[in-house]
Amino acid sequence: MVSQQEWEQATARATDDMTRYVERFAVPLVMSEQDGFGTAWGSGTYISSGSDTWVLTAEHVISEVPAGGRLAHLPKSGGAYNAAFGRPELAKWPVDAAALPIFPDARFLPEAGKITSRIAQIYAPIEEELLFFYGFPGYRVERNDPRQSAKLNLSRFGQLDAKGKPVLSQAIAPDVQIRASNFDPIRHVAVNYPAVAPRSSDNALAPLPNAAGMSGCALWDTKFLKCALEGRPWGPEFAEICGIVWAVLDDPEVVFATKIEHVRAGLRSVF
Structure with a gap:
């Protein structure tokens, strides 16, 4: 049995390892x-x-x-x-x-x-697997704050200080209802994206940014729990892209991602 403290330490390390791995791509x-x-x-x-x-x-x-x-x-x-x-x-x-x-x-x-070629054939994380995404917020505001033009990230003379945001999360529980008309449970997955979440550095709660600008980032199946259940040491190189993030919802607080098999089918000339 893993204690709460051990779990928090493990997920903090996973966040840091996945960040170093994914931010390259x-x-x-x-x-x-x-x-x-x-x-x-x-x-x-x-x-x-x-x-x-x-x-x-x-x-x-x-x-x-x-x-x-x-x-x-x-x-x-x-x-x-x-x-x-x-x-x-x-x-x-x-x-x-x-x-x-x-x-x-x-x-x-x-x-x-x-450049990465670690792309899954289908969306198939095990139940409660840790998922990860790394996107570039377009506004300097928190998750539920309004998007203001004065807070928009702009480049000057070709330079834009785009800071990526790593998020380690999980898909929502199967019994949570998504009532958004643009969500299809066959093609899409909803991933928790709350207003605040623990920082990997000290586990203190910190606000997450408004998700505008993060559309298009890859959703990764970390395979962290899968390796643990199989008794294998885990590393971020086991992770695979399993979807593409494209929308955010406030109730419940989630982002939507398209499962990778539907991405592959829609972009046949690429895959």
Whole structure:
């Protein structure tokens, strides 16, 4: 039997390990309508499929770009954002997934260590498994605060200080009712995203950010509990992408993600 203190210490370590692992692949997406200026717009993940490199994200992150606007990604740590010129692959709601191709040139490709191919075939975490996502909030406000233009993260002269937010959580219990009309329990999973959660550093409760801007980040099946039940040492390299986050709900406090098998089916030319 694991004590509460031991569980808190274990999940804190899992959060830190998953953060170090996933933040390599996670990428902020910026929308620009004017040279030198941009707006925090969404989140994505660099993935490889065959010989191609893509940014995996949510469909509405791309489709809601205004006329004349363009998305950009950050292929090199500490470098400049690069415009995404390729033709994206799109799967509209209820899948709400997309993939932006990265031009196969060293100037535009991310560093090799920033690309992952750890993508599950189907959404199949064991019951109560720890799930993880790492996104880039677009506003400097807390989870349930209104989104104010004065609090929007903006870039100046190509520089945007996009700070990622790691979240270790679990899918909601099966008996919790989701009454949102855009939620399909066959295609989607609801993951707890409360107003406050324990920090991994000291286990003190801290506010979570407004989820705007985190759309498109990958949901990871950590396989933490699976390894524990099988008596195997766990490491973040066991984790796999099992979905794409695309919406937030206030009652209950969750985010919605599309299960990876429906992402694969909707983006057949990518997978």
